[in-house]
Amino acid sequence: MSDIAVPVAPRDAALRRRRRRLVRAGLLAACLTYLALLLVAPLIGVAWTALEPGWGVVRGTFSHPDVLHAFYLTAIITAITVVVTGFFGVVVAWVLVRQRFLGRGLLNALVDTPFALSPVTVGLACVLLFGRGGWFHEFFAARGIQIVFALPSMVLVTIFIAIPFVIREVQPVLEEIGTEEEDASRTLGASVTQTFFRVTLPNIRWGLLYGVALSTARSMGEIGAVFIVSGLIMGRTETAPLYIWRALEERQTASAYVVALTLAAVSIVILAAIEWFKHKRIREDEA
Amino acid sequence: MSEPIRVEDLTKRFGDFEAVRDVTFTAEAGSITGLLGPSGSGKSTVLRMIAGLETPTAGRIWMGEEEHTHKSVQERRVGFVFQHYALFRHMTVEQNVAFGLVVRKMPKPEQLGRVDELLELVQLGPFRDRYPDQLSGGQRQRVALARALAPRPGVLLLDEPFGALDARVRQELRRWLDELHREIGVTSLLVTHDQDEVLELANKVVVMHEGRVEQVGTPNEIYNEPATAFVAGFVGSANILHGHMVGGHVQFGEHRVAVSDRLEEGTAARAYVRPHDVLVLANGREGGIAEATVERITMLGWLSRVTLQLDGGEVLTAEVPNDELEGVNLGSRVRVEMRRARAFRASDAAAPAEGMGQERAAGDLPAVTE
Numbered sequence: 270m271s272d273i274a275v276p277v278a279p280r281d282a283a284l285r286r287r288r289r290r291l292v293r294a295g296l297l298a299a300c301l302t303y304l305a306l307l308l309v310a311p312l313i314g315v316a317w318t319a320l321e322p323g324w325g326v327v328r329g330t331f332s333h334p335d336v337l338h339a340f341y342l343t344a345i346i347t348a349i350t351v352v353v354t355g356f357f358g359v360v361v362a363w364v365l366v367r368q369r370f371l372g373r374g375l376l377n378a379l380v381d382t383p384f385a386l387s388p389v390t391v392g393l394a395c396v397l398l399f400g401r402g403g404w405f406h407e408f409f410a411a412r413g414i415q416i417v418f419a420l421p422s423m424v425l426v427t428i429f430i431a432i433p434f435v436i437r438e439v440q441p442v443l444e445e446i447g448t449e450e451e452d453a454s455r456t457l458g459a460s461v462t463q464t465f466f467r468v469t470l471p472n473i474r475w476g477l478l479y480g481v482a483l484s485t486a487r488s489m490g491e492i493g494a495v496f497i498v499s500g501l502i503m504g505r506t507e508t509a510p511l512y513i514w515r516a517l518e519e520r521q522t523a524s525a526y527v528v529a530l531t532l533a534a535v536s537i538v539i540l541a542a543i544e545w546f547k548h549k550r551i552r553e554d555e556a
Numbered sequence: 557m558s559e560p561i562r563v564e565d566l567t568k569r570f571g572d573f574e575a576v577r578d579v580t581f582t583a584e585a586g587s588i589t590g591l592l593g594p595s596g597s598g599k600s601t602v603l604r605m606i607a608g609l610e611t612p613t614a615g616r617i618w619m620g621e622e623e624h625t626h627k628s629v630q631e632r633r634v635g636f637v638f639q640h641y642a643l644f645r646h647m648t649v650e651q652n653v654a655f656g657l658v659v660r661k662m663p664k665p666e667q668l669g670r671v672d673e674l675l676e677l678v679q680l681g682p683f684r685d686r687y688p689d690q691l692s693g694g695q696r697q698r699v700a701l702a703r704a705l706a707p708r709p710g711v712l713l714l715d716e717p718f719g720a721l722d723a724r725v726r727q728e729l730r731r732w733l734d735e736l737h738r739e740i741g742v743t744s745l746l747v748t749h750d751q752d753e754v755l756e757l758a759n760k761v762v763v764m765h766e767g768r769v770e771q772v773g774t775p776n777e778i779y780n781e782p783a784t785a786f787v788a789g790f791v792g793s794a795n796i797l798h799g800h801m802v803g804g805h806v807q808f809g810e811h812r813v814a815v816s817d818r819l820e821e822g823t824a825a826r827a828y829v830r831p832h833d834v835l836v837l838a839n840g841r842e843g844g845i846a847e848a849t850v851e852r853i854t855m856l857g858w859l860s861r862v863t864l865q866l867d868g869g870e871v872l873t874a875e876v877p878n879d880e881l882e883g884v885n886l887g888s889r890v891r892v893e894m895r896r897a898r899a900f901r902a903s904d905a906a907a908p909a910e911g912m913g914q915e916r917a918a919g920d921l922p923a924v925t926e
Binding site for chain 1: 607629633642646707
């Protein structure tokens with residue numbers, strides 16, 4: 270472009286403005302259509318199918334003992350997973366950020382393994398280790414503890430899959446806050462434990478909550494790995510996602526959709542909570 | 557109770573890197589001792605070892621009669637003030653100041669009394685319910701100071717406490733700290749790279765360079781009787797003239813300047829002359845050691861900084877009261893006299909620290925450090 274301003278005919282300018290507006294509207298429409306088709310339509314579909322036959326089906330589904338047990342099992346697995354990944358997530362994140370040791374890079378890369386592996390593979394590995402003829406089978410069998418086709422293996426694979434969420438949320442926060450506040454706390458006479466609970470933990474609390482929320486949503490929805498290790502024993506090792514799968518197989522479509530809708534609703538509440546945490550964190554950062 | 561700090565042969569290695577080497581000094585009870593040096597000189601590491609935040613590789617640390625070398629941070633009862641305040645961001649001003657009392661389990665009513673006392677001392681009473689991010693830099697550093705002093709530490713360690721503040725606030729806070737120290741009289745160790753800060757605040761200065769102590773002395777001693785070339789170049793500004801010793805003078809090019817140091821005849825040497833020790837003899841006044849042309853005049857209030865080119869090519873900076881510069885303009889020919897020059901062996905002469913102006917290598921021209 271030359272520096273000399275070329276006068277533009279008024280009609281030209283108006284035309285160009287109109288064209289620009291059209292492009293912008295087109296992009297927005299494409300974006301909305303894409304999201305509507307992929308995200309909103311399935312949700313509405315599930316809701317519609319679940320509620321269309323009327324409240325009788327909903328009531329019927331929720332009074333079915335298998336359904337209640339499935340939700341109960343999912344709740345237990347999720348609760349244990351969240352507590353374990355929350356606790357060890359903070360420990361691992363702290364070690365990765367604050368300690369310097371040989372193999373730190375490798376460990377850091379290893380944390381992402383659950384993202385890379387197919388959950389089915391995780392389930393298979395678990396069966397190989399704890400199932401009949403597996404390395405650890407004899408040890409637990411001798412003590413009368415059933416791992417595979419029972420709650421322990423289901424919790425185990427879910428924990429494995431949920432490992433990275435808390436770590437990856439807490440790590441950057443720890444890095445960002447640095448060690449000065451912790452140093453200050455120690456010079457003021459606080460012990461290592463006091464320093465952690467009074468200074469470090471409050472500083473990472475939003476990151477930790479965000480990680481916990483993500484890990485909850487993930488644990489609730491997990492089906493692939495759990496499918497392999499559960500043995501699909503009705504009313505015993507059947508989680509909510511597994512129940513949906515079986516109900517569909519048995520052409521109990523309505524009740525499958527009701528359970529699916531319930532899971533979706535809980536996930537949406539959690540998602541909303543995540544967003545709320547995120548905004549709160551951003552607001553705090555900006556302040 | 558205020559206690560002296562004694563440090564003996566303190567050494568710290570990080571892998572192959574020796575950050576601190578054989579550092580020995582005493583900070584007298586109730587006084588302010590400055591640890592002065594460029595960044596990377598190891599002064600902050602010394603401070604962190606005294607606090608217990610770093611473990612020394614060798615050497616010993618004493619506070620009063622007690623050896624602290626192997627004590628935990630908690631047991632040392634030091635107050636530490638960080639450059640970037642390190643306030644607890646999720647606590648109010650009041651909670652920050654109370655922290656050291658809470659973790660030491662001081663009874664609640666006493667806590668409140670002590671916090672009130674300190675907020676009064678740092679004049680932040682009205683801000684007690686604010687969070688750190690609602691305070692200015694100067695206010696934050698005052699909170700940090702109150703927090704450090706609350707548990708009545710035996711010593712106060714200040715790590716570049718004014719480093720993150722702008723010039724005006726820095727000066728205010730410096731004056732305020734001086735008054736505060738007169739009031740409470742706690743043994744203080746002030747780490748800084750800012751010579752004005754130590755000259756104004758400290759009773760005693762430890763100058764550090766590359767992990768070692770270059771000189772320990774009063775501000776007057778380190779300024780007027782620098783023990784090493786590094787100190788001469790780092791504390792205050794100096795013109796550096798490269799030459800060799802000839803009969804009690806440093807001969808540089810065709811000129812020579814009398815020096816008080818007795819070095820061996822013929823040794824390669826550098827003469828250090830402060831800008832205010834360079835005298836400009838204008839309007840045909842006789843005397844001086846060389847003739848020069850005025851290259852630049854910068855007004856600095858009641859005095860001016862004058863850049864002079866000697867006839868031999870060397871460039872000097874002089875700081876001269878304005879009334880001595882009447883009739884002196886750009887390009888004026890003047891005579892130049894130098895007093896109180898110090899000579900150091902060229903081989904000892906350390907390069908001035910970063911941010912202090914670079915020595916000009918080409919043509920062995922003298923450099924001015926500021």
